[in-house]
Amino acid sequence: MSPSSPGVAQPIAIAASLAEALASAQRVVAMTGAGVSAESGIPTFRDALTGLWARYDPLALATPSAFARQPKVVWDWYAMRRDAIRDVQPNDGHRALVDLERRAPAFLLATQNVDGLHGRAGTRALVELHGNLARVRCSRENRVVERWDEPLDDLPPRCPHCGAFLRPDVVWFDEPLPARALALAEDEASRCDLMIVAGTSAEVHPAASLPLIAKAAGARLVEVNPRETALTPLADDVLRAASGLALPALVRAAWPHDLHAGGSAPPARADGGGAK
Numbered sequence: 362m363s364p365s366s367p368g369v370a371q372p373i374a375i376a377a378s379l380a381e382a383l384a385s386a387q388r389v390v391a392m393t394g395a396g397v398s399a400e401s402g403i404p405t406f407r408d409a410l411t412g413l414w415a416r417y418d419p420l421a422l423a424t425p426s427a428f429a430r431q432p433k434v435v436w437d438w439y440a441m442r443r444d445a446i447r448d449v450q451p452n453d454g455h456r457a458l459v460d461l462e463r464r465a466p467a468f469l470l471a472t473q474n475v476d477g478l479h480g481r482a483g484t485r486a487l488v489e490l491h492g493n494l495a496r497v498r499c500s501r502e503n504r505v506v507e508r509w510d511e512p513l514d515d516l517p518p519r520c521p522h523c524g525a526f527l528r529p530d531v532v533w534f535d536e537p538l539p540a541r542a543l544a545l546a547e548d549e550a551s552r553c554d555l556m557i558v559a560g561t562s563a564e565v566h567p568a569a570s571l572p573l574i575a576k577a578a579g580a581r582l583v584e585v586n587p588r589e590t591a592l593t594p595l596a597d598d599v600l601r602a603a604s605g606l607a608l609p610a611l612v613r614a615a616w617p618h619d620l621h622a623g624g625s626a627p628p629a630r631a632d633g634g635g636a637k
């Protein structure tokens with residue numbers, strides 16, 4: 362299949378064997394990255410450094426040492442990104458994963474995205490491996506804080522409980538992933554029948570290990586990405602298209618008789634279809 366042009370809707374061919382495998386899978390895991398939010402207009406990590414921020418290196422801002430060195434600069438960068446995501450909306454790719462969750466007997470979505478769009482779309486069985494940009498926590502005690510005062514001096518706001526600086530509740534380079542989220546994702550990856558890997562370059566570990574775990578355990582690996590990645594040679598199926606087109610097409614192909622599949626929201630399953 363040739364790569365699709367951005368923004369041009371093209372029919373996505375889904376192999377019958379893939380549609381059948383998805384429809385009959387008992388356990389499905391989806392793993393997503395920045396590409397899934399591209400059609401919502403969220404700039405990628407690197408693209409986010411425009412305008413006033415163009416002179417900063419993202420690798421030099423998203424680290425504990427950057428926060429120690431220049432806490433206000435790091436705080437302001439995340440504050441700008443937090444404001445930017447407030448107005449964006451989930452897209453058809455996010456919604457297709459909600460539809461999928463409602464149909465698969467067991468489902469987990471592990472995302473590397475910090476934009477919160479999967480949760481806003483309605484995904485319930487969700488682990489945010491790299492945290493969530495909308496949340497703020499104490500840099501000393503990790504307690505999530507809902508309200509704070511922006512100080513007038515050139516420092517980040519302080520934790521109302523202990524006085525330490527507040528920071529975004531995201532995982533920075535050189536920091537471990539949240540242990541429970543990672544353990545759950547690894548466990549589901551090792552038990553799933555089918556894993557969909559969408560919109561990620563699959564290069565940043567340990568998240569990038571999840572497809573390898575699934576593949577080693579015998580799962581069918583489906584890549585959704587307009588471009589080739591390091592994962593492509595391992596994938597059993599490759600959908601070379603934007604996730605906003607390919608994911609709805611995949612869900613529709615698996616459940617062709619369900620009018621709601623891959624489209625508007627279907628009725629919720631009796632068991633809620635949440636974490637299993």
Ligand code: APR
Pocket residue numbers: 393394395396397399400405406473474491559560561562563564565585586587588590602603604605
């Ligand atoms: N649909 C699907 N995939 C897309 C789309 C789209 N519309 N547009 C772009 N992509 C693909 C790109 O081809 C690329 O492979 O999304 C991928 C994005 O890759 P990265 O920018 O590397 O993002 P990600 O894989 O999420 O990065 C992982 O690294 O930057 C850190 O912590 C950050 O969570 C991030 C992690």
